Amino acid sequence: MTAVQHLKRTLIGLSLLGLAAHASAQVHVNDAWVRATVAGQTSSGAFMTVTADSDSTLLSVASPVAKDVQIHEMSMKDDVMRMGPVNSVALPAGKAVKLDPQGYHVMLMGLTGQIKEGDQVPLTLTVENAKGEKQSIEVKASARALNDMGGMDHSKMH
Amino acid sequence: MSTLFTRRKVLTGMGLLGLGSLLGGCDYSPKLNFKYGKDLSDKIMGRTFKLKNTDGETVTLSSFRGLMPVVFFGFTQCPAVCPTTLARAAQAKKLMGRDGKIMQVVFITLDPERDTPELLDRYVKAFDPSFEALYGTPEEIAVAAKEFGIFYEKIPAGDTYTLSHTSTSFVFDTRGNLRLGLSASLTAKECAEDLLTVMEVC
Numbered sequence: 155m156t157a158v159q160h161l162k163r164t165l166i167g168l169s170l171l172g173l174a175a176h177a178s179a180q181v182h183v184n185d186a187w188v189r190a191t192v193a194g195q196t197s198s199g200a201f202m203t204v205t206a207d208s209d210s211t212l213l214s215v216a217s218p219v220a221k222d223v224q225i226h227e228m229s230m231k232d233d234v235m236r237m238g239p240v241n242s243v244a245l246p247a248g249k250a251v252k253l254d255p256q257g258y259h260v261m262l263m264g265l266t267g268q269i270k271e272g273d274q275v276p277l278t279l280t281v282e283n284a285k286g287e288k289q290s291i292e293v294k295a296s297a298r299a300l301n302d303m304g305g306m307d308h309s310k311m312h
Numbered sequence: 313m314s315t316l317f318t319r320r321k322v323l324t325g326m327g328l329l330g331l332g333s334l335l336g337g338c339d340y341s342p343k344l345n346f347k348y349g350k351d352l353s354d355k356i357m358g359r360t361f362k363l364k365n366t367d368g369e370t371v372t373l374s375s376f377r378g379l380m381p382v383v384f385f386g387f388t389q390c391p392a393v394c395p396t397t398l399a400r401a402a403q404a405k406k407l408m409g410r411d412g413k414i415m416q417v418v419f420i421t422l423d424p425e426r427d428t429p430e431l432l433d434r435y436v437k438a439f440d441p442s443f444e445a446l447y448g449t450p451e452e453i454a455v456a457a458k459e460f461g462i463f464y465e466k467i468p469a470g471d472t473y474t475l476s477h478t479s480t481s482f483v484f485d486t487r488g489n490l491r492l493g494l495s496a497s498l499t500a501k502e503c504a505e506d507l508l509t510v511m512e513v514c
Binding site: 189192196199228238259 | 388389390391392393395396398399400402403426428430431434435438439463467469470471472474475476477478479480493495496497500
């Protein structure tokens with residue numbers, strides 16, 4: 155192998171590594187699920203854990219199963235549950251941000267049909283990094299039973 | 313009827329004097345010792361609500377005489393606290409075993425404009441077939457909510473709305489006396505323990 159060939163190989167190797175790093179530098183979505191609905195129910199919630207490698211922001215979520223998808227924040231004070239839309243959710247580098255029934259969550263509003271337990275619901279997350287670069291992440295969220303406790307009781311019950 | 317009424321009056325009187333515990337098995341004392349929930353025995357709330365069940369029948373508190381009503385206000389488009397609370401109630405009922413039979417979950421919609429009787433019925437029965445949902449006109453709902461000291465308000469969300477609301481579950485004993493408030497943060501097991509305490513009252 156000539157020195158030039160060797161250099162070429164090394165460069166290709168490096169660039170591939172670079173690509174790989176570029177593709178994974180980003181955002182991991184785990185445990186995505188949506189709550190199943192009964193017929194006629196027009197909205198439901200989607201929940202997941204989002205981790206970004208660098209400081210980023212979750213800007214929006216889209217899904218073909220709902221006319222309008224919003225990010226809401228729930229808070230509880232003196233047993234009053236307060237709910238409302240937020241513009242974005244901060245994803246600090248390396249921090250697993252939970253979108254769960256106790257905090258931020260994705261609202262699927264104006265459902266196009268009933269979501270049945272076991273359905274795979276496609277979600278597209280739009281995340282922006284600190285440089286202003288936007289990225290789309292496709293997620294399939296499986297539908298859990300309407301009466302799923304959403305992790306709230308599981309740890310204490312078992 | 314009149315003797316029974318008099319007897320109850322006397323017993324209630326005795327209970328108020330703190331003699332309830334002398335009446336073997338029946339605890340008439342106005343205070344109950346709950347481990348997790350809030351004792352609401354001295355609160356006058358939720359006595360005169362009048363709403364419709366999903367069959368269109370008029371329902372008042374006395375419709376649940378002999379049962380232990382657990383009243384919770386919410387709406388079907390609620391993503392988190394409502395399904396979690398109803399699922400918790402279903403679980404608590406199971407944990408109580410045979411005693412759970414007298415527990416009657418009553419879900420009152422705070423969103424009568426969007427929650428139809430049919431939808432409400434399907435929704436609550438998805439948690440437990442014994443659960444009941446009540447609805448009314450927005451005015452009737454407002455009166456019922458006020459009676460329970462329920463805070464609720466519409467929050468604009470895009471071109472629609474969501475609701476903020478009090479998430480306490482209110483528990484009455486089998487005679488229709490308000491006894492216990494269960495916060496949304498409690499587990500099914502904690503609720504079941506306190507619900508069994510309510511059942512110790514005759």
